[in-house]
Structure formats: structure tokens, C-alpha cells
Amino acid sequence: MDHTPLFLESEFAQRPAEDAAFHIIPVPYEHTVSYGAGTARGPAAILEASNQLEVFDGTGCPGEEGFHTYPAVDCGGGPETVFPRIMTAVGEAMHHGVPLVLGGEHSITAPAVEAVQQAVGAPVGVIQFDAHADLRDEYEGSRRSHACVARRLHGDLGTPLVQIGVRALSPEEIVYRSTVANDPSAPVIVAHDAAVLVPEGITEIVLPEGFPELVYVTIDVDGLDPSVIPATGTPVPGGIGWYQFLSLLTSIAAQRRIIAADVVELAPIAGQPAWDYAAAEIVHRTIGIIARSRSAS
Template sequence: MRHAEGRFLASELEDVAPDGARFHVIPVPYEESVSYGDGTASGPAAILAASDQLELWDGESVPAELGIHTAPAVDCSGGAEAVLARIEAATATALSHGGLPVLLGGEHTVTLGALRALHRQHGRFGVVQFDAHADLRDSYGGTPYSHAAVMRRAVADLGLPLFQIGVRALCREEVDCRAALGVGHLDAAALARHGIPTPLLPPDFPERIYVTFDVDGLDPSIMPATGTPVPGGLGWYDARRCLELAVNGRQVLGFDVVELAPMDGFHAADFAAARLVYDIMGLVQRLGR
């Protein structure tokens, strides 16, 4: 049965019952603390609509063979804590069915709800962040639940190891936070100068990981439809290669794609985000354990 807000790959697949699906897609149209352009509340619906144009064969495999279930969109009314609690509950529901949660944002704050649920079930794991921004401020705009503080919450509050890829805009507070909390990083400038290292992640990084992909990690030439675009971002195939190296041999507990802010009449960015979601599913299928 098709949800009113759409399903992932609805044009190609019947909905799979929760117990039969590896991937549980959770739309989270939350937008509260955006600080430049707006529109991220429309991101999940745009990704679901664009997914109707995907091919089941992703070039190497058919990730949908593992089963994809699309949950109802999370209710994003009320304050940040109430919304985060609902995101945590939706993620926990996916986990109770043995599924891998796939969150569609919405602003980056939504990641914290998923991390709380996973931390409650699994304890320690690593977070691999693709982003133009470090998101390590202790608070921003008067709230610790800002998109600009979400990774600070992950590291400082939940104690999760973090590795950042593609960052190219950060403040001095975030530089100091990286040093104080041992946050690993491969920033965009280093990637441009030296290429992608192998291995990508530190040797002591956890084998269990969560991947959070803010679409502004991609260069604006590929992804202009985001609230805070920054020049000098990742190209499509460099991002794919980094994802491959991060996922290979590791257990992916969940992932998200966030911060898409659709542009009227411009479908390329919506499709790129949907393709990114499906490509990560494929990497989990082929390379994860």
C-alpha cells in the first residue's frame, strides 16, 4: 500500500512488510534551525518522488533484492526534543524488525534521533560524516539541537567516534573541538591536494558504523539544492570512492541523506539525492558485513 507521501522506488516495487525488508526508509521532514536557505522540510518527499525514476540495477547489483520498506513520515510538529524522541522511536521500530534504518532529511539535526536509538541498542559505534560543515558547535541560534551542533551532540553527549569527510567551512570553536575530542577528518582541501588515501578511516576506527551524508558535502555544481552550499566540494565519483572505502568490510548500522532543499523545476538534484540513497544501499549489500 502506498503511503500518501510516497514510497521509495514505488514505481518499481511493491511495499515490503517490515519484517521482510533489510532497508527501512524513514522520511523526516524536519526544518527548524536552518540558518541560510530553507526548504529542507520538502527534501524527503522530493527524494521519494525522484526514486520513481531509478533503475533497480544500480550498475553492479540490485539492492532492492534485500527488501525496502518505507515507513510513514515522522511527525515533526512541536519542539526539537519531541521531534527527536519520535525519530528515535521510528528508528527503534526499524531495528525491532531487524531492519537497517535509512533516514531521509530534513535538516541535519534529524541524525541525532537515529544515533540515540542505535546507541541505546548497540553501544559504541563510529559515525562517518560527509559534509561541507563540521557541525561541531556546542550550540547555534540559541539551541544545542541545531543542525550546526548535531555532531557535537554525537561526540560529546553520546561518546561516539567521528570521522569527517569533505569539510571546508568551520569556525575556530570547531577546530578546537576536533582537537579536544579527537575527531578525525579528511577535509576537502586535503582531498584536492593529495587525493583519497587508502585506508580511508583510522586503523582503530570502530567496525560498526553509521553514515550521515549531508548533500552539501557534494560540490554545488552537482548539488545546488541545499541551504548552505560551499564551493570546492566532493565530486560524485570521489564521494562514491570514499563511501566504498568506509563501508568495505564494516557493519553499517544505518545511514541518512539530509539537507536537500528542492528547487522548483530543477529535478537533477532530487534525483542525485535519490541515487545517492540507493547507491549506499548497494554498497551495504555488496561490501558491508
Template sequence: MATHFLEGEISNESPEDASFHIIPVPLESSVSYGAGTASGPEAIIEASTQLELWDGKSIPAEGGIHTAEPIDCSKDISKTIDDVEDAVSYAVECEAIPFIIGGEHTVTIGALRALQQKYGRFGIVQFDAHADLRDTYEGSLYSHACVMRRASEDLKLPIFQIGVRALCSEEVEYRKEAEVLHLDARKLYLRGIPKILLPADFPEKIYITFDVDGLDPSVIRATGTPVPGGLSWHDALTLLERAVSGRKVIGADVVELAPSEGDHASDFAAAQLAYQIMGLCSPEY
């Protein structure tokens, strides 16, 4: 099995010399439907060996990519989040962009904490089928269904949600109360993609969190909670491009891949998505 992202195409760059730090986090502690997110990072790294270095506009790997050792997720969830925070802080110290590969969506919390320590206020652009704004789920504050509630309520970070199409009444009310910005899947379908996606007063620095169930199951089926009516591949890329326009990406993640035997297409799409997002971190955007 491959041990680093794009193995066979590039070497695993030293942490100090890499533009990106890939941080695998094979977390699976609060999945509520289909299982398998613990195998997501390994599947994405393995699939990345089949990627082309040219992403259609540039070669994101030119600046060097360091793949860190996977985070140990066998401990208490709070310890895992702390370890993610430490790994992201180290990437920032190395002047690299941290890129988490999950694992369930809870891993994002550690990244946000670390980046807040460095940058203070920044915005989160969330691609997802779900709002993830529940206060608790199945008795846990740190369920994958609560990650954006922790970001909003605990860290006070502004969020722009894209592609949501499954949420509960609690989340609807919290969206109103906290003024969480959103462009849901149905509105995108009916009205198309706006030329200017983020409002002018949204922070210049952004973190991109991409739950693969934000894509339609026809693109990625291997995820724990697939929901019909999601984003197409090219619409997702267009939305990403418009989100980063005029802004600076300070970190990103791709989460919630739950590999299924024989479904290489989902693994490859998740790897391609991660690499495309790296390309969007270029100053040209």
C-alpha cells in the first residue's frame, strides 16, 4: 500500500520544505449509519498514486507535499482532536498549508482550533449534505453531526454552507439564530451558481472543509450517509473556484469517505478532489 500522497510520482518531501502537509486522521467514533471512515485516509492515499500531476491548470505538487504519519485515533475523542490540533500547528510552523484527510468530520475541530491560534478570525466554507449544527448527537458534543456547531458556538467562526439538503428542525433554528450563511442544494439546482459566491464582508482567510457526501452519490457513493440531489463534479469545482476567488486558503480537509470493496471510483474521486483543492490554494486564485 502507498505510504504517502502521490507516491510513485513525487517523493515524500521533508516537513520543513513542503508547501502542503497531508495529515491522515482515520477517525471513526460517532458514525451514525454506514461505517468505514477509519479506512478513508488510506484509500485516498492509495488512490492518489493514480492521479496525474497536472490538475488542468497547474501542478499543485510542485511546491512539495509532506504526508505525515496517521494520527492515532484509538484514544479518547478529545485526545484525538488535541493531536490533530498539534499536527496542524506544526504544519503552520513549517509555513505549510495543512490538509487533513479523514476520517469522520469531527477531525475538523482540531484544525480549526490550531488555525484560530495562528490567524484569529477566519471563515469556514463547508461543502456538505448535512448542516452538522446539532448541539449534541447520541450524547456527544463531538459527534460528526455537531462539528459546525462547535465551530460556530464555541470558536465563534463564521460559516458558509454549500450543498446542504438534510437537516433537522434544531439546525434550522440555529441557522437563523446564529445567522449561518448557506446556499443549499435545492436553491443551487433552481437558480444556478452565483457569479459572486461569498459576501463581501466574509473573511479574506478561509478554511475549506469538504464532506464527500456533499457530492451527489453518483460521484461518490462510498460515504456513511449518502443523500440524493447533491453537487455534480463540475459544479463542485466551480463553487470551489468562486469560493477562493480573492481569498486566501489557510487549510482544508476532505472527510467522510467510507471505502467500499470494488468501488475504486469513489476513492479516486476523493483523492482527485483533495488534489484539486490544493491547486486552488495557488495565489492565482
């Protein structure tokens, strides 16, 4: 059997889980009839591409804090069997450090956040980079579709939510956002949509007062402009650029404690490793931003 690549093992020897700050969890989940054709190959492509990364992320060498890559979560079966496995893996990683979950389709964020909530026993806020709001209650007959993940987080798990880079919204999602905005008892949803962020070149956002101290960051790669990563199921023009993404994430890390993150929805295109590399770089830069914010606090 081929060796499954570990995150940046070309430069940093794998650390035991107890001795690693960052815990990479591959979740090759794609619950569609075309299983195997798209996002299921995302985690392996990111891990392979990670071995081409430079150890220096532009500011420091986050790998010095230790990486531990888990075996891929078994994604055979439907959400009712796979989601508990995701929760177990993320819960275990939370004992040791910061989980970085690699998707897979976006629906995996719901069990990941649930596991993080359980592990900390405190309110967790979610920061979502995404082209889509993912606030539908149901999509194509499923409440666990990738198009519904933010609704599962906000509506079911009760997480306050900040959406960054959204530029594709259904009428139902617009109504949901405004209903929440007018309901003082609902957890907050704050939208920094691409139509304002991108033309105005905004590089910093201020989190709302009362937003939880502990945050989970979910990065749907389609949140960035397709000029950065076109290898995703539903690319949408007009997304945030590379440096804008880094600045926005840095501004989040300066205000709250990022305790877990995921990078989802990479659908590798054969013969086009550039996009796999870009996704691996997103993971690496995210780790670096988290590492520096932790040592600063």
C-alpha cells in the first residue's frame, strides 16, 4: 500500500499526539452519488501538496510547534454513521491542541463544531469564509447538505456566526438573516459580504461585542476568488483575494482565541496541482496565524 502523506512531513517529523500543537484530521467525506469524484479527494491532495510547502510561512515557522496527522476518518456510510466518527476524532484532538480538519464537503463542519463545543463546555462562535451563506434549512431533500451547514451551526447548535465573503444567496437565506437580525433572543449573524469587502479592499473586521471568546474558523475554499482556487464544486466570481484573506483572518485571531479550524470543499482537478497547493497553503497560513496569536496572548 502507498504511504499516505502526512502534513509537511518533508520538513517536520510527525510528533506524537500528546506532543503536537496542531492536529490535522483528514475527513474525505462526500455524500453524493458521484462519491470519489470531487471533495472526497481533497484531504489526500492537501496532504500531498503540503510536502511542497516552505517551512517559513512569511512570518515564522509554525511547524516548530509540532504537527500530528491523524489517519483519515472512515467516511463509508451516511451522515448518521460518519458524523459521530468525526466528532470522536475532533474531540480526541481537542485534548491535545488545535484540530485542523481537512474536508471533504462542508457539511462536516457541523459535527466538528459540535465536538469542539462539547470539549470546551463553553459558547463557541463560528467564523465562516464562504461564497455561499449555507443557511438553507434543507437542500435537495437533505438537512445535512453542504448547502445547509451554517444553518445547522446557527439554527441547531446555537452558535453565533460571522460570515465573510458571501456572494451567492437564496431568497430563503436573505429572509433567515433578517429574521435573525430582528430577533434579540437569537444568536447573532453578522455578514461581511464580498460585494462590500472586495471593492472596498477591507482587510480588518471588528467582531461584535459579546461574540464568544472561543472561536472555530471554517474556511470553504470557494470563499476565496476562483482566481486563487477554481478547484471547487461551486465557484463564484468576485471573491476575496489571497492577501485580503490573510489579513482578515489575522484580524480575527487578534480579537478572539481560535481553538479549531477546517478547510473544506477542495475538489482537486487532475493534472492541476496548483489549487491543491493553494489549499495546503491556506491550512499552513491558518496554523501560522493561530500559532502567533496564541504566543502573543
